[in-house]
Amino acid sequence: MHKEIGVYEYANNVLEHMKPGVFLTTKDKDVINTMTIGWGGIFRVWGDPYFLVLVRESRATHKLIENSMEFSISVSKDKQMKKELTICGTKSLRDIDKFKECNITPLKGRTIETPVIKEAKIHYECKITYKQKLAESNIIPEVKQKYYQSESNHSVYYGKIVDQYIIEEDNNG
Numbered sequence: 001m002h003k004e005i006g007v008y009e010y011a012n013n014v015l016e017h018m019k020p021g022v023f024l025t026t027k028d029k030d031v032i033n034t035m036t037i038g039w040g041g042i043f044r045v046w047g048d049p050y051f052l053v054l055v056r057e058s059r060a061t062h063k064l065i066e067n068s069m070e071f072s073i074s075v076s077k078d079k080q081m082k083k084e085l086t087i088c089g090t091k092s093l094r095d096i097d098k099f100k101e102c103n104i105t106p107l108k109g110r111t112i113e114t115p116v117i118k119e120a121k122i123h124y125e126c127k128i129t130y131k132q133k134l135a136e137s138n139i140i141p142e143v144k145q146k147y148y149q150s151e152s153n154h155s156v157y158y159g160k161i162v163d164q165y166i167i168e169e170d171n172n173g
């Protein structure tokens with residue numbers, strides 16, 4: 001059952017969940033994937049609510065999000081889905097079907113083509129209105145050395161939040 005929520009109502013709660021991670025789900029044609037993200041959050045720009053995500057170019061997700069220009073974010077209940085977040089944060093679509101491996105279910109999005117993770121609690125559906133590959137010349141040396149020495153660059157995606165809700169378990173039997 002979908003329960004309506006205010007777009008900023010759980011913003012702090014979501015930020016707290018960014019450390020253990022949240023699910024970033026993407027869909028390009030028939031291919032659906034989800035990965036754990038720890039960086040990003042809800043903010044406001046151009047008069048609208050947004051979810052910002054950073055995706056390294058090496059991720060399978062990168063290609064999917066570039067093609068679809070939309071994504072969903074699913075946040076688990078407190079301290080739950082730890083195992084699933086670890087698998088989705090360490091394994092790639094290139095190697096395994098994470099939905100099968102984690103026993104999680106893609107549930108049809110309400111407003112966008114991309115599904116959300118049914119077993120999680122809070123969901124945001126986002127359409128990308130701005131994207132940018134980080135310009136290496138603009139990154140200060142300390143950050144560059146720490147995060148971009150051995151790993152690929154990040155692309156930043158500004159996803160306009162077009163729908164948000166909680167999925168509650170149906171207790172009607």
Ligand SMILES: Cc1cc2nc3c(=O)[nH]c(=O)nc-3n(C[C@H](O)[C@H](O)[C@H](O)COP(=O)(O)O)c2cc1C
Nearest residue numbers: 021036037038039055056060061089090091092093
């Ligand atoms: C807690 C946690 C947070 C992560 N945050 C990010 C992130 O913000 N951006 C990113 O590109 N990768 C992040 N990762 C790594 C990806 O989840 C990981 O590389 C994943 O296997 C990519 O899956 P894919 O190749 O199927 O897209 C994170 C991993 C963990 C465990």
